[in-house]
Amino acid sequence: MTPTDEAADSVLLRTEGRAAYLTLNRPKALNALSHTMVRRVDEALTTWEHDPAVETVVITGAGGRGLCAGGDIRSIHADARSGGDASAAFWRDEYRLNARIARYPKPYVALMDGIVMGGGVGISAHGSVRIVTERSKVAMPETGIGFVPDVGGTYLLALAPGELGTHLGLTGVPMGAADALLCGLADHFVPADALPALAADLAAGAVSDVLPRHVREAPEGRLAADREWIDHCYAADTVEEIVDRLLAAGTPAAKEAAETILAKSPTALKVTLAALRRARDLGPLERVLEQEYRVSCAALSAPDLVEGIRAQVIEKDRAPRWSPATLAEVGEADVARFFAPLGARELSLADNAPQEVPW
Template identity: 80%
Template sequence: MTDDSVLFRVEGRAAHIVLNRPRALNALTHTMVSRIDEALTAWEHDPAVETVVITGAGERGLCAGGDIRSIHEDARSGGTASADFWRDEYRLNARIADYPKPYVAVMDGIVMGGGVGIAAHGRVRIVTERSRVAMPETGIGFVPDVGGTYLLAKAPGELGTHLALTGEAVGAADALLCGLADHFVPSDRLPALLAELADAPAHEVVARHATEAPGGELAGHREWIDACYAAGTVEEIVERLQGHGTPAAKQAAETILAKSPTALKVTLAALRAVPGLGSLERVLEQEYRVSCAALTAPDLVEGIRAQVIDKDRNPRWSPATLAEVGEADVARFFAPLGERELALTQEVS
């Protein structure tokens, strides 16, 4: 059978990738990642292709992330399919960031998890009034990956820490503020923009259609976000949020306390390590260690069960509280993998 989960076409000087699983909100599979990588290889060496564009089929969004039902089954069975998928997915994320031709990501609608990975590392990142961008991993007992910790660590002040711990989805203006996108284009202008890419360079086309985004929310919350999330531990962050006095800060504390305690502590440690790692490749290597460790931790299976499989929204985290998650529990997520390392920096050195 022909796989149509990703569609490819070339129109004039622009090559198009269309994620084509609209019923699954274009969630990524290993096959999709492999096919995208093959297309990027072909177009990189095709002088007729000047621009690469990625969009999602359907009306709901570009991509809601990876196929977490498959990850749930793999984690329960102790398989290697998820680790194999992440290996190729993270390599693709690094490749997109380093792609020699303009890579235009149309981040219309929902863009979460793996969707951020195939979009927000591109050279030209477009959001619309319908965009909802998030790294919601802590809610399923996982940790932001696909270079998400790299992107969030570079956001102004502590905005990235806030988004990583809460998993909050942001609109266009806040995605721009946090460095997750570059341009706002109203959704009704997208058809014209995509058509014009066939005949003109991406920067010229985007400049014709981009405009100022409607106002966001995070800029007005910078005072309490920067003050509270600068704390050294998740416990202290929550304490500061609860004691700040701003309703939004208290709500953020409640949101955080509903997430996996282990995932929260590992996420904060991963974010704080990013400046010392430097390159996206080294951060992806760290994320690969963390993701592989999550496969053998109880919270990933339980989180996906509660949110996606049974949908009771009542995960039973283990350990159940932040106080019960010790330094050794966090450290094991960063332990070297030996021969199983992602080793991207060796490939690019």
């Protein structure tokens, strides 16, 4: 199969009436993003941006299990093991696409049904109209594979109310519809069985006219009721203190969060906390993506990324051997190296921040 054939098969494109439809089409891999797919999406957005017949772009995932489970981490694992540069090249284009989606001049409607994780969040949650359903599972689970939230994930999580983003970034736990709405990663709830009608209606009508016919109230979530202990515990300055506060909080949910955190990569946890705190002060999405690019490139040469993917995805023994193995062994210098400038390899994005859009 040629690269052109692969792109055509893995990302399906069509236009109908006033809308253009983009379907991620790797259902056996939960629509995980390859470099070829990222380029295909970017090329389509360029075409549709300049096509006056296209008023709305709709993105969905094939297979019925989810929009996108993230990047192709098997490829990242192979690249990291070999010391290659394919992952850095992939992230460069992926993060540019994330920034482009955030400032796309036409309504970008993301149907975030089912699993939406990692790169799936990047290709959807920066859009102007983000739809979740009762089946949505939205997450940035990178600390579980020795990695750090990227694709603008630290930007989105840093904007979540209180310390909800810190909780989600460290634990990697998935959000349902109501929690995604609360945290600002989604805009509207539409029942899953109504998505085909919503998508079809966008071919004939404007987003502002179509949405009210399909939007409903989301089922109750979990995070709103947990805000008190989450905001207190995760306001601590270090991961160690966060864990101590969670264990002392006296609630089963807080204890469960502490246990979840302690199973993740100690290095990834400390870098994630630093990245989230820095993201709050960096300004627009582009600046945060530039920081994430430094962090991601540094992770390629750190042992935990290869080990985490091995344990969770390749061999699936679910028993990663992190190095260092404990939070106490991860020093300030170990964290600082993830944020070191890359010199000529820096990702430099446009200065214009994402624009507010009225959809």
